[in-house]
Amino acid sequence: MTIDVLPPPSAALVADEAIEGEIVTDAPPHSGPDTLFAPLAYDGAVQPRAVYLDPKLLEDNSSNVRKNLHDLDDLKASMKVVGILCPLVVVPRAPELSEPDDLERYTIVIGHRRKYAAIALDMAQVPCWVATNPGEAAWLVAQLAENGDRIGLTPTEEADAYHQLTLLDWTPEQIADVRAIPVARVRQSLQLRALPQQAQDAADAGTLNLEHLAALNEFAGEPAVMTKLLAKSGSEWGFQHAISTERQKRAYTAAKEKARAELVLAGVKITGKPKGFGYHSVDADIAHLTTTDGEPLVADQVRTLPGFAAFIEKVGSSAKTTVYCTDPEKLGYVRRVGRRPADAKTEAQEAAERTHAEFVAALGAATEVRRAFYTRAYGTAKAAKSQFPEALRQAVASRFTLRPVPDDDAVYTALGGADDDTLATAGEERLRRSLVARWIAAHERNLGHTITQTWALDRTAALWWLDRLVADGYTLSDAETQLHQQLTPTPPAVDGADEDDFDDEDYPDDDIEDEEPDELEADDELAGADAGSDLDLELTTVLAEPDLVAV
Numbered sequence: 001m002t003i004d005v006l007p008p009p010s011a012a013l014v015a016d017e018a019i020e021g022e023i024v025t026d027a028p029p030h031s032g033p034d035t036l037f038a039p040l041a042y043d044g045a046v047q048p049r050a051v052y053l054d055p056k057l058l059e060d061n062s063s064n065v066r067k068n069l070h071d072l073d074d075l076k077a078s079m080k081v082v083g084i085l086c087p088l089v090v091v092p093r094a095p096e097l098s099e100p101d102d103l104e105r106y107t108i109v110i111g112h113r114r115k116y117a118a119i120a121l122d123m124a125q126v127p128c129w130v131a132t133n134p135g136e137a138a139w140l141v142a143q144l145a146e147n148g149d150r151i152g153l154t155p156t157e158e159a160d161a162y163h164q165l166t167l168l169d170w171t172p173e174q175i176a177d178v179r180a181i182p183v184a185r186v187r188q189s190l191q192l193r194a195l196p197q198q199a200q201d202a203a204d205a206g207t208l209n210l211e212h213l214a215a216l217n218e219f220a221g222e223p224a225v226m227t228k229l230l231a232k233s234g235s236e237w238g239f240q241h242a243i244s245t246e247r248q249k250r251a252y253t254a255a256k257e258k259a260r261a262e263l264v265l266a267g268v269k270i271t272g273k274p275k276g277f278g279y280h281s282v283d284a285d286i287a288h289l290t291t292t293d294g295e296p297l298v299a300d301q302v303r304t305l306p307g308f309a310a311f312i313e314k315v316g317s318s319a320k321t322t323v324y325c326t327d328p329e330k331l332g333y334v335r336r337v338g339r340r341p342a343d344a345k346t347e348a349q350e351a352a353e354r355t356h357a358e359f360v361a362a363l364g365a366a367t368e369v370r371r372a373f374y375t376r377a378y379g380t381a382k383a384a385k386s387q388f389p390e391a392l393r394q395a396v397a398s399r400f401t402l403r404p405v406p407d408d409d410a411v412y413t414a415l416g417g418a419d420d421d422t423l424a425t426a427g428e429e430r431l432r433r434s435l436v437a438r439w440i441a442a443h444e445r446n447l448g449h450t451i452t453q454t455w456a457l458d459r460t461a462a463l464w465w466l467d468r469l470v471a472d473g474y475t476l477s478d479a480e481t482q483l484h485q486q487l488t489p490t491p492p493a494v495d496g497a498d499e500d501d502f503d504d505e506d507y508p509d510d511d512i513e514d515e516e517p518d519e520l521e522a523d524d525e526l527a528g529a530d531a532g533s534d535l536d537l538e539l540t541t542v543l544a545e546p547d548l549v550a551v
Contacts, residue, residue, distance in 0.1 A: 050087060050127065050128070050129055050130075051127075051128055051130055052125040052126065052127055052128070053090070053106060053125060053126060053128045054124065054125060054126075055115045055116075055118040055119050055123060055125075055126045056119060057104075057105050057106070058088070058090060058105075058106055058107075058108050058115050058126075058128075059093060059105060059106065059107045059108065060107075060108060060112060060115075061107050061108050061109060061112075068154075072113060072116060072117045072120065075113060075114070075117045076117045076120055076121055079114075079117055079118070079121060079123075080121065084114055084118070084126055084127055087111075087126075087127035087128050087129045088108060088109075088110065088111030088114055088115065088126060088127070088128045088129070089108070089109040089110045089111060089128070089129045089131060090106035090107060090108055090109060090111075090128045090129070090130055090131070091106065091107050091109055091130070091131050092104070092105075092106055092107075092130065093105040093106055093107050106128070106130065109131065111126075111128075114126065154203075154204040155189065155192055155200075155203040155204055155210070155213075156192060156193075156200045156203060156204055158189055159189045159190060159192040159193050160193070162175055162186055162189050162190050163190060163193055166190070172186040172187050172190065185210060188210040188211070188213060188214045189210060191213060191214060191217040192210075192213050194217060194220050195213065195216055195217060195220055195226075196220075196223065196226060198226070198227070198230055199213065199216055199226065199230060202230055202233050207233045207234060208230075208233050212233065212239060215243045216229060216230075218247075219246060225246055228242065228246075229242050229243065229246065235475045236475070237369060237373055237473075237474050237475035238475040238477075240369045240372065241365075241366060241369050241475065241477040241478075244365045244366070244368060244369050244477075245362070245365060245477075247365075248317045248361070248362075248365045249317075251317065252314060252317050252318065252319055255318060255319040256312055256314075256319040258319075259312050259319050259321050260312060263303075263310055263312075263321065266303070266304065267304050268303045268304055268308075268309070268310050268323075269308070269309040269310070270309065270310055270311065270312075271309045271310070271311050272311055273311045273313055273322075274311075274324070277324070278350065279350065282326070282327050282328075282329075283324050283325065283326055283327075284324060284325050284328045284333075284335060285322055285323075285324050286299060286302060286308070286323050286324060286325055288335060288336050289325060289328050289333045289334065289335060289336065290333065290334050290336060291332075291333065291334070292332060292333075292334060294334075297325075297333070299323045302323070302325075303323045307325055307326050307327060307330075307331045308323060308324070308325055308326070309323075309324060309326065310322060310323045310324070311324070314354075314358075315354070315357055317358075317361040317364070317365070318361075359479060359482065360451055362477065362478065362479035363450060363451055363479045363480070363483065364451060365477070365479075366476075366477040366479055366480050367447075367448070367451075369477065370444070370447075370469070370474070370480075371410065371411060371414070371444070373469065373473075373474050374411055374414065374415060374440055374444070375414050375415070377472055377473060377474070378415055378436065378440060379414065379415055379416070381416070381429065381433060384415070384416065384432060384433040384436040384437070385432065387436045387439070387440075388432050388435065388436055390439075391435050391436045391438075391439035391440075392435065394439060395435065395439065400442075400458060400461045401442075402438055402439055402442045403442055403445070404438075405417075405438055405441045405442065405445065409441050409445075411437070411440060411441040411444050412437045412438060412441040413437075415433070415436065415437035415440060415441070416433045416434070416437055417433070417434045417437030417438060417441070418430055418433075418434045443461065443462075443465040446458050446461055446462055446465070447462055447465060447466075449462075450462065450483055459487050462483075462487055463484065463487040463488060466480065466483070466484050466487070467484075
């Protein structure tokens, strides 16, 4: 057949063009047919030629990673007006695959959508660039270069394409260089192939991004966990909370296995926690025992002796190892004063303490996610400007105190807060941003008092802040939701309620004032602590204050 050879392409053709109703940016070295194959031409000899071809004679590429041509209506409308501004890229079909006729056939490298749009419009010919033996890798990279930033490949299609390149000995670094994208994105995309179909479908549906998929990949071998995480994929921060929770569980499991291995290697007898341990069992924690001379017992010295053993239990998110003596009196050890079994905590008290410790640990895990939200939502100058009126209002017209924060406070610095020396000569924008950073850091420090130094908590401010975060797009974790419920004031009792229906212990005497500690602890030991007074188990009791500060 006769092939009409096109003149050399104009500069405009290989620069920015409106292609298929879209814009293709001229981003060297991958713009236009001339440069499309440049990074893949091993000897620099690849020179495409321009021709007009019948679209019906163009064969689809079996390696085409695109599974769906998408809606062609916009493309056809554009082609009716301006035609095909960017030629298709084709390669000659192998002679042994050609039909037994005199028509020369070609295989499409890029341009499948343009081919089918041209056929639908009854176009007799379409402009094509004919490349000679570009190789399989060139075909794939060409498709990615064309489709990656336009009517893009789905995440799974992109992952499949990258995988095909790796089978051709391409490294993630090489793929990233040709695609002009970060290497991390290529690696994350490749990881998608290892995830179950449910995760891949969520990625294609747009409910999971590559960062989420990278986090999911940590749990690829745990189907039950994967299902639980995917159920949270509809909420950015709900998903982050779920990931944080599962990481915390995994960290505990790893810590437990490590502790167990250390005990085994040391030759320590390992048991479960004895029934009634600490409140009516004979067994005793060595921390509560001394020798007859009053010397404390050292775990490393006694744990392998007859009559001693150890157990591992979960305390919050950590694994605690307890070495104990099976019968102190029989073996000649002395219990510390006040540590007789009859004086110890009840089983219900210990269970409540464990529950509270787990709640506190969950609040700690939520803190990490919440601080990431601060950076995402409030970490720019524009965001600080929008938050400034409320921050200023609370600074000058609220009983909530913006207490000073250290210059190295993580939240303050992450949000652009400046040190005092800088603020001394700072302009309005820096001052505004630093005030907002201090305001947010102050509220975060107040929330921190739900975990430590609970006497310092401003309950009303904490409740207001949680509501503010939700209004700004944050999703509370389960622990934060429980905290919100505990901070919410209880509605007044219905008139006429019989006072005898309530236990006096539920309503402590208002005349009894809490004593502020003489010396403040830097860090409360909420889980498993042996304090002189009982541990407050309910946050509503721990944090109860008669005078609430309005924000």
